[in-house]
Amino acid sequence: MGMQILSALNQAPASADDISRLLAEQFQLPHDQNFSQQIAKTLHHLDELGLIEKTDWEPPA
Amino acid sequence: MGPFNVQIGMTCTTLAEHLYSLYVNYEMAGCDLAEFHVQIAPARRLKKPFDPYARFLLDGRSLFPPFPAEQALAALEWGVNLAIAARINHLLLFHCAVVERNDHVVLFPAWPGSGKTTLCTALVHHGYRLFSDEFGLMDPHRGIFFPIPRLMPLKNESIHVIRDYLPEVRLGPEIRNTHKGTITHVPPPKESIVRSSETAKANWIVFPKWVSGASLRLDPLPGSEAFLLLASNSFNYEVLGETSFQAVAQLIKSCRCYKLTYSDFDEAIAAMNALTDDI
Amino acid sequence: MIYKPSADHRLLLNALINPASLVEYNTLKWELLLRLARKVKLLARLATELKNRGLLDQIPLRAANLLQSSLVQAKRLQQSTHWELNRISWALKDTDIPIITLKGVAYSLAGLPESIGRVYVDLDIMVPKERLSDVETILIQKGWMNHHKLSTYDDHYYRAWTHEIPPLVHPERETEVDIHHTISPPTSRLKINAKPLFEAAVTARNRGYKILCPADMVLHCAVNLFENNELADDLRDLLDIHDLLLFFSRNEQDFWKKLKERANELNLSRPLFYGLYFSRLIFRTPIPENLENDLDERPNAIARWFMRYLVPHALFPLHPDKHSRQALVARSLLYMRSHWIRMPVRLLIPHLAYKTCLSIFPGKAATSQMMK
Numbered sequence: 001m002g003m004q005i006l007s008a009l010n011q012a013p014a015s016a017d018d019i020s021r022l023l024a025e026q027f028q029l030p031h032d033q034n035f036s037q038q039i040a041k042t043l044h045h046l047d048e049l050g051l052i053e054k055t056d057w058e059p060p061a
Numbered sequence: 062m063g064p065f066n067v068q069i070g071m072t073c074t075t076l077a078e079h080l081y082s083l084y085v086n087y088e089m090a091g092c093d094l095a096e097f098h099v100q101i102a103p104a105r106r107l108k109k110p111f112d113p114y115a116r117f118l119l120d121g122r123s124l125f126p127p128f129p130a131e132q133a134l135a136a137l138e139w140g141v142n143l144a145i146a147a148r149i150n151h152l153l154l155f156h157c158a159v160v161e162r163n164d165h166v167v168l169f170p171a172w173p174g175s176g177k178t179t180l181c182t183a184l185v186h187h188g189y190r191l192f193s194d195e196f197g198l199m200d201p202h203r204g205i206f207f208p209i210p211r212l213m214p215l216k217n218e219s220i221h222v223i224r225d226y227l228p229e230v231r232l233g234p235e236i237r238n239t240h241k242g243t244i245t246h247v248p249p250p251k252e253s254i255v256r257s258s259e260t261a262k263a264n265w266i267v268f269p270k271w272v273s274g275a276s277l278r279l280d281p282l283p284g285s286e287a288f289l290l291l292a293s294n295s296f297n298y299e300v301l302g303e304t305s306f307q308a309v310a311q312l313i314k315s316c317r318c319y320k321l322t323y324s325d326f327d328e329a330i331a332a333m334n335a336l337t338d339d340i
Numbered sequence: 341m342i343y344k345p346s347a348d349h350r351l352l353l354n355a356l357i358n359p360a361s362l363v364e365y366n367t368l369k370w371e372l373l374l375r376l377a378r379k380v381k382l383l384a385r386l387a388t389e390l391k392n393r394g395l396l397d398q399i400p401l402r403a404a405n406l407l408q409s410s411l412v413q414a415k416r417l418q419q420s421t422h423w424e425l426n427r428i429s430w431a432l433k434d435t436d437i438p439i440i441t442l443k444g445v446a447y448s449l450a451g452l453p454e455s456i457g458r459v460y461v462d463l464d465i466m467v468p469k470e471r472l473s474d475v476e477t478i479l480i481q482k483g484w485m486n487h488h489k490l491s492t493y494d495d496h497y498y499r500a501w502t503h504e505i506p507p508l509v510h511p512e513r514e515t516e517v518d519i520h521h522t523i524s525p526p527t528s529r530l531k532i533n534a535k536p537l538f539e540a541a542v543t544a545r546n547r548g549y550k551i552l553c554p555a556d557m558v559l560h561c562a563v564n565l566f567e568n569n570e571l572a573d574d575l576r577d578l579l580d581i582h583d584l585l586l587f588f589s590r591n592e593q594d595f596w597k598k599l600k601e602r603a604n605e606l607n608l609s610r611p612l613f614y615g616l617y618f619s620r621l622i623f624r625t626p627i628p629e630n631l632e633n634d635l636d637e638r639p640n641a642i643a644r645w646f647m648r649y650l651v652p653h654a655l656f657p658l659h660p661d662k663h664s665r666q667a668l669v670a671r672s673l674l675y676m677r678s679h680w681i682r683m684p685v686r687l688l689i690p691h692l693a694y695k696t697c698l699s700i701f702p703g704k705a706a707t708s709q710m711m712k
Contacts, residue, residue: 047430048427048482048483048512049512050423050426050430064405065402066402093367093402094367094370094371094400094403095371096374096405096406098375098660098661120378148409149405149409150408150409150410150412150413151405151406151409299416300412300413300416301412301416302416302419
């Protein structure tokens with residue numbers, strides 16, 4: 001899952017919600033709160049390792 | 062020893078005799094620079110003051126706890142391995158056996174159950190030149206491997222296996238109760254020492270696995286898997302950083318990678334012969 | 341007083357002061373030099389000096405290979421510690437806690453050219469004392485943990501008597517992080533107020549991290565060497581002082597004036613005296629004559645005489661095969677001195693007694709009894 005997140009973010013910045021939705025579709029898993037929490041945890045871990053960075057960037061409307 | 066000179070100091074005469082006999086084919090380096098200065102020195106333990114113990118010292122520093130004096134030879138060999146792994150970073154150090162045939166080397170990376178040293182011992186007595194049973198020393202920029210033929214340590218059952226398979230080979234003394242069990246050393250064939258300045262590039266990477274009673278299998282291995290297994294089996298991959306990544310990638314690209322499952326030496330050697338004849 | 345180094349010391353010293361002369365060293369000299377330099381962590385320094393002069397191919401190949409190896413290792417360690425600083429800053433980014441980077445990493449941030457060949461293994465940072473427990477809590481929350489398993493005694497020793505908390509490490513990496521709140525133990529004879537250090541801190545040019553101002557950086561180095569350490573094999577730290585003095589005197593306006601005024605202001609003139617004295621004596625640093633005379637507090641003639649005799653024996657490495665009796669005695673005396681000046685007698689005696697007891701009866705470490 002971490003690899004997929006890195007791969008996705010390497011293409012373009014995205015919000016946590018977007019990533020969560022994209023991966024749920026990709027792996028055909030229910031996009032529920034549990035799943036979103038897992039993604040959030042992985043994102044935090046990747047941030048901790050310095051592989052990604054959380055910013056205040058907002059996606060264009 | 063291959064690209065390095067080692068100066069060994071000791072006070073124990075038994076060890077001196079063993080070394081004299083097992084290192085008989087090595088050349089003395091004379092006045093050339095020695096990279097490593099090691100010593101086997103007596104040690105006294107508070108708890109057992111009458112048992113003869115010894116220490117391994119590298120430039121006066123102990124690298125691991127003292128050991129019973131009769132294990133000195135094994136400790137010396139391990140200590141020199143540690144010293145090389147600790148100090149050498151101008152070469153990439155793979156944890157694998159390396160042998161040469163038809164001017165190219167085969168790498169046998171170490172992994173649990175590989176029996177690489179036993180297989181290596183068998184091969185070097187059937188026409189393969191020993192580079193090392195432990196270290197693949199590779200120049201990361203040119204992809205060249207350097208021989209470092211040294212005593213090959215056989216452990217426990219492997220000792221009996223080699224005694225049966227190669228009854229004519231002279232083995233060193235049996236050293237019991239080490240932390241790896243019983244050990245005995247096989248001196249490298251004279252030719253591999255004489256030719257130890259002749260380097261070579263790699264053509265094949267073979268991951269061996271000895272399985273009792275198994276029939277021979279030589280299966281190709283995807284490069285990505287081989288990369289991961291080889292990189293995680295290196296002593297200093299992380300130290301060299303990006304250089305390692307490029308070097309291993311290049312190595313994998315230029316080699317054919319296989320998984321070898323075997324139980325019979327003759328079969329394994331025949332398979333390796335066929336492989337290395339086909340360049 | 342003219343300094344006459346012994347043959348071994350001269351071998352190493354020449355290599356450091358005049359690296360171009362290394363092409364004339366024969367294999368025997370190289371073999372000894374490599375062992376000596378390794379002991380004082382200066383292999384990578386020699387490597388860099390030769391590399392900068394394009395001389396690596398004019399020395400014996402075996403020597404060049406070992407030097408190259410040391411350089412690879414040094415680069416790796418530098419990369420790791422800089423990255424650790426990056427991660428620490430990440431962890432503390434939502435707080436306003438000022439972090440000052442110290443020692444090796446700081447020299448690199450300050451732009452010291454010799455920092456390329458410097459080996460530094462740990463990350464040293466300083467935060468205000470009153471924010472120390474916040475920093476520790478946040479870092480532990482974000483994944484760092486204690487690097488060594490400490491007994492209750494050792495833990496207390498760190499927090500009460502030294503100027504740092506027990507080292508931390510992040511399990512994903514191996515770099516030890518030492519977090520200080522001042523530059524000398526609170527129990528030492530120097531009573532240092534850390535506040536001025538924070539006030540005068542500057543921002544490193546390209547990276548946005550805070551480091552000590554030039555005068556304070558030199559003073560910290562001198563304090564560390566002559567007040568905190570045992571001096572054994574610390575030649576590299578004196579070389580740091582030499583490098584810093586050269587660098588700042590060339591790049592900072594009125595550096596010498598600022599240095600002596602700051603030393604007097606912070607009551608650090610005594611360690612600075614030794615720093616200037618030995619840097620000039622051993623490395624012939626071009627320090628203005630009589631600069632030391634403007635320092636308020638100078639060691640008396642007897643102390644100077646002892647240090648002049650003892651310090652070179654400690655700083656330079658022992659010969660790997662034949663330890664000189666003189667050097668061993670000098671080192672023991674300086675070892676005692678280092679403990680003496682770091683802790684008052686009322687704390688020192690019980691502390692040493694406890695440690696001696698432990699080395700004879702290791703089982704006692706399990707008990708948490710404090711000796712009064």
